[in-house]
Amino acid sequence: MTKLQFRKWQSVQDEVLRRIHAREWKPGQLIPNEADLASDFGCARVTVNRALREIAEKGLLDRRRKAGTRVVLQPVAKATLDISVIRMDVEARGQRYDHQLIQRDISKPPATVSGAMRTSASAQLLQLKALHLADMLPYAFEDRWINTNIVPEATAETFTDISSNEWLLKHASYTHGDITFSAVNANKDQAEALGCITGAALFVMDRITWNGDFAVTKVRIFFAQGHRMQTVL
């Protein structure tokens, strides 16, 4: 009905994906070069290039100059995770978001933290512990360290009205981050904060955010029991 958007490169991409999925082009097989495909599809070579490039970025094709383009034997699936502010996650579920500041200290972090953040062993950092709530029930427990050398304004902020995550997005910029997901058994403090039994399996996200070579913040988030993180291939 509605023709909507003549994205020729996308129809080329769809057709190529169809041929791969239908095994018309088998794993390991060389496919025609860009110029031939362009005349087959009746479009410019650049259009074919864009279609194939995106498929190669997804990991389904292996492209090499002179050698041509092949269907990969064992595709490495690329799943994309959207890591947003926790408030957004909660509100996207149609729930009411609240947060409680549990602790706020300036102190010398344990060696594991200063090591991971590459701060000097004697440096004082700002530590925050907070609870995120969805519909008044515990959603996640957060343990964060902020590098006040990089973000000195943080020492003047109470973090009672705004979560540290959102405050940092407004006041600090970053260039990249490292994320790790794991599972841990809840200790007494975490169990108490999240309202579960000690030893319950918790889904954990660790994140260190960098601005160039300097760590801006390190945060460990313990999600309430039963939390799931979903994505698609």
Add this chain to the structure above:
Amino acid sequence: MTKLQFRKWQSVQDEVLRRIHAREWKPGQLIPNEADLASDFGCARVTVNRALREIAEKGLLDRRRKAGTRVVLQPVAKATLDISVIRMDVEARGQRYDHQLIQRDISKPPATVSGAMRTSASAQLLQLKALHLADMLPYAFEDRWINTNIVPEATAETFTDISSNEWLLKHASYTHGDITFSAVNANKDQAEALGCITGAALFVMDRITWNGDFAVTKVRIFFAQGHRMQTVL
């Protein structure tokens, strides 16, 4: 020294990212349109377009026709996970990979499985349980159901010489998949297989792979205690 690759679009992208990170272009701010940037950078508009398009896909820019391009207020970080065959993960860590088939049955799955796979409630599926080993130590325990209506050849395969994952990649194609990550306390069977105590927190990946509207396979993988999944922003 080596100039290597004149990718003008990438130098444009680097410069734009620098301006965003340096807050020269602040969150929420409108940046110059493509034509102006092109003349500023001394390149074609298409080159600017490619540079900005990729940044927008990463979630740092919001682009709208007529309205122009803005730096987003709260960037939603996109993290990409590479989901490969477990053997590859193990070997990438420099460890020896082995696997053991623990169970192989054709039976009617529980309602949760047939429901998730959208197979008829009375359909028989092939169930496999297997252990993945790294340097002879348990790495992950896998519980899999295969839809033999979609992949009938599976009924003739023993899965003793090749893991089900790699066999499926060779013999079945898929169009998309759903993935969920969570944490669970190990039950007695899982604890025994993985060599941990009952109740240990395990990192779990659930995956359903589809070919069009039909589920090819559903797998639940319990990783050994302490497993971490890493990525970057």
Add this chain to the structure above:
DNA sequence: CAGTGGTCTAGACCACGAT
């Protein structure tokens, strides 16, 4: 060396959507 993909350009038309 030569074939293939990677990139760039100038110009063009179009889809969208803010105003």
Add this chain to the structure above:
DNA sequence: TCGTGGTCTAGACCACTGA
């Protein structure tokens, strides 16, 4: 309505790298 981004083209040159 009309400014902006989205896409397409034909042609060109270049960077790789397999043979």
